[in-house]
Amino acid sequence: MPLRSMLYVPASNARALAKARDLPCDALILDLEDAVAPAAKEEARAALGAALAAKGRPAQLRLVRINGLDTPWGAEDLAALAGCACDGIVVPKVDGPADLDAVAARTERPLWAMIETARGVLRASDTCAHPRLSGIVMGTNDLGREIGLRPTADRFAILPALQGALLAARAHGIAAIDGVCNALGDAARLEAECAQGRDLGFDGKSLIHPAQIAAANATFAPSAEEIDLARRRIAAFEAVLAEGQGVAVVDGEIVEALHVEAARTVLDLARMVEGGEGA
Ligand SMILES: CC(C)(COP(=O)(O)OP(=O)(O)OC[C@H]1O[C@@H](n2cnc3c(N)ncnc32)[C@H](O)[C@@H]1OP(=O)(O)O)[C@@H](O)C(=O)NCCC(=O)NCCSC(=O)C[C@H](O)C(=O)O
Numbered sequence: 230m231p232l233r234s235m236l237y238v239p240a241s242n243a244r245a246l247a248k249a250r251d252l253p254c255d256a257l258i259l260d261l262e263d264a265v266a267p268a269a270k271e272e273a274r275a276a277l278g279a280a281l282a283a284k285g286r287p288a289q290l291r292l293v294r295i296n297g298l299d300t301p302w303g304a305e306d307l308a309a310l311a312g313c314a315c316d317g318i319v320v321p322k323v324d325g326p327a328d329l330d331a332v333a334a335r336t337e338r339p340l341w342a343m344i345e346t347a348r349g350v351l352r353a354s355d356t357c358a359h360p361r362l363s364g365i366v367m368g369t370n371d372l373g374r375e376i377g378l379r380p381t382a383d384r385f386a387i388l389p390a391l392q393g394a395l396l397a398a399r400a401h402g403i404a405a406i407d408g409v410c411n412a413l414g415d416a417a418r419l420e421a422e423c424a425q426g427r428d429l430g431f432d433g434k435s436l437i438h439p440a441q442i443a444a445a446n447a448t449f450a451p452s453a454e455e456i457d458l459a460r461r462r463i464a465a466f467e468a469v470l471a472e473g474q475g476v477a478v479v480d481g482e483i484v485e486a487l488h489v490e491a492a493r494t495v496l497d498l499a500r501m502v503e504g505g506e507g508a
């Protein structure tokens with residue numbers, strides 16, 4: 230399924246929880262961690278259980294971000310989720326595969342790792358090799374704080390970490406979701422970040438507000454031009470192949486078997502988006 234837009238929903242916010250399932254995002258991260266104050270953790274856990282009891286939309290992935298097992302709340306979060314219908318557990322601040330082992334020993338659900346520590350970035354390849362891992366989500370706020378970087382609109386300082394983690398995810402064939410755009414209400418900045426994440430190779434962007442969903446959905450879906458080009462590349466390659474050749478030229482650029490494979494991926498994603506497998 231497409232993963233263009235992944236919205237954090239604080240489990241302590243009843244209105245947001247109620248609204249979330251009808252929002253057109255591809256995935257939700259129902260959050261028990263940083264969006265929930267310590268005093269509200271228990272209540273949030275109970276509200277989350279009730280929200281998960283309501284049937285979700287099949288086209289919308291429902292993940293739950295627990296607190297770390299090294300906090301006073303993590304073990305209880307996992308225990309509370311035992312009987313709940315969710316599609317996966319997001320583990321925060323993963324430094325390496327041992328952090329996933331600890332969670333994997335307590336749940337059979339698919340795992341997602343937040344890459345948001347310096348160690349986590351440096352060990353991303355080991356983490357992404359974990360057999361229970363479905364994907365990574367970049368935590369650019371925590372990572373930026375730990376590194377001590379100065380956030381800029383072009384995200385210049387965090388790009389190496391984003392790319393390193395993305396390479397690790399791709400090397401192990403799992404999904405990769407970009408970090409959030411904190412600038413609520415700054416549409417231009419959000420669009421630029423979405424385009425940057427897409428160009429780096431991410432599958433989608435994590436989001437903090439419903440108003441950010443449309444930009445992510447549009448940017449991470451193939452455009453009409455990309456779909457047209459993919460079709461023309463496939464057709465041109467099939468024509469030269471029938472003549473016993475392995476290279477076509479479309480719009481002045483070579484097309485070989487690998488480009489055709491990429492073109493088929495574009496069309497598959499377009500079909501999934503069009504067919505409502507996404508929101
Ligand atoms: C930032 C917010 C606190 C703003 O909330 P609010 O003041 O309620 O905004 P609005 O009045 O504009 O909301 C309009 C309606 O939309 C609903 N809403 C708002 N946000 C969400 C949401 N995230 N999911 C679902 N629904 C949402 C409101 O309830 C309103 O509904 P209604 O009244 O019925 O019309 C708030 O947006 C928010 O809390 N956002 C999430 C913040 C969060 O999750 N932060 C933690 C994750 S980010 C992070 O840390 C990533 C990583 O770990 C890292 O390190 O980088």
Ligand SMILES: [Mg+2]
Binds near residue numbers: 321345368370371
């Ligand atoms: Mg974080």
